[in-house]
Amino acid sequence: MTSEIEPAIEKGSLVLSRIIDAPRELVFQAWIDPKQLKNWWGPHGFTNPVCEVDARRGGKISICMDSPEFPKHWMSGEFREIIKPELLVFISRAFEDESGIGIEALNTITFEEYLGKTKLTLHVVVTKLDPKFQFAEDGMHDGWSQSLDRLTHEVEGYKTRDRELVLSRLLNAPRELVFKVWTDPDHIKNWWGPNGFTSTIHKMDVKPGGEWNLVMHGPDGADYKNKSIFKEIVKPERIVYDHVSGPKFIATVTFTEVGRKTLIRWSMLFESKELFEQTVKTFGADEGLKQNVEKLDQYLIAQSSIAINI
Numbered sequence: 655m656t657s658e659i660e661p662a663i664e665k666g667s668l669v670l671s672r673i674i675d676a677p678r679e680l681v682f683q684a685w686i687d688p689k690q691l692k693n694w695w696g697p698h699g700f701t702n703p704v705c706e707v708d709a710r711r712g713g714k715i716s717i718c719m720d721s722p723e724f725p726k727h728w729m730s731g732e733f734r735e736i737i738k739p740e741l742l743v744f745i746s747r748a749f750e751d752e753s754g755i756g757i758e759a760l761n762t763i764t765f766e767e768y769l770g771k772t773k774l775t776l777h778v779v780v781t782k783l784d785p786k787f788q789f790a791e792d793g794m795h796d797g798w799s800q801s802l803d804r805l806t807h808e809v810e811g812y813k814t815r816d817r818e819l820v821l822s823r824l825l826n827a828p829r830e831l832v833f834k835v836w837t838d839p840d841h842i843k844n845w846w847g848p849n850g851f852t853s854t855i856h857k858m859d860v861k862p863g864g865e866w867n868l869v870m871h872g873p874d875g876a877d878y879k880n881k882s883i884f885k886e887i888v889k890p891e892r893i894v895y896d897h898v899s900g901p902k903f904i905a906t907v908t909f910t911e912v913g914r915k916t917l918i919r920w921s922m923l924f925e926s927k928e929l930f931e932q933t934v935k936t937f938g939a940d941e942g943l944k945q946n947v948e949k950l951d952q953y954l955i956a957q958s959s960i961a962i963n964i
Contacts, residue, residue, distance in 0.1 A: 674809060728750070817927045829891075842855065894907075
């Protein structure tokens with residue numbers, strides 16, 4: 655079935671496709687469930703403190719997008735057609751004020767079954783554009799590409815969601831620098847661990863099969879030995895290591911360029927749901943990971959005025 659939409663004057667258009675390793679129903683649901691939509695909507699570095707979705711024909715959609723460059727930036731619109739789990743059509747509007755709409759677009763998303771996966775195709779047609787918001791149309795490709803990347807991460811983790819800890823953060827430093835600070839023992843010892851912890855790096859052989867041995871010194875005086883084996887190193891894009899001392903998990907850290915900034919995504923995949931829940935409960939792994947990334951961010955800020963040989 656196809657959507658019958660009134661023709662619009664085309665000012666600009668975009669077509670993007672993704673093959674997503676998740677069932678079609680799950681990918682479709684991520685577009686209409688506000689709890690999921692708020693996790694991936696928008697380019698890298700955006701959060702969505704408000705996300706309201708009335709998923710029916712004529713229903714409204716309203717998202718407050720927040721970033722350092724565009725604080726409290728609203729997107730609103732309404733659904734023109736919903737055919738679950740095959741088709742979504744909605745109008746989106748941004749940069750609205752008393753003088754009118756900055757940019758309006760008609761968005762058509764199709765969901766096709768493809769070899770056990772989902773082929774998603776997005777077609778965007780700009781229907782209104784205030785010339786002073788030309789930058790919004792110019793950035794449409796990158797913005798939607800990054801949103802679909804975030805969507806892919808959101809839904810492809812459905813098989814491991816109950817045993818995986820994930821955190822993303824946009825860091826105000828170039829990717830090569832962030833990667834170096836993450837992989838050089840002279841740097842990582844200065845920020846590794848939750849608040850109040852210090853670290854001694856005994857060995858850090860950053861190559862596939864290389865060992866990483868460190869001791870974390872807790873604020874209570876206790877020492878925590880850690881041993882990991884690097885599985886994959888792709889400079890400056892990706893690090894994968896196997897934490898072989900308890901609790902056991904596989905960590906994947908990716909570094910994505912966002913202009914001169916870096917989006918870091920840090921995943922810890924545990925062997926079982928029970929081990930994941932026990933680690934969070936006993937060690938506060940979720941809060942510890944947040945504090946670790948915060949310390950990394952602060953370390954990068956402190957180093958901003960110091961020349962680091964990348």
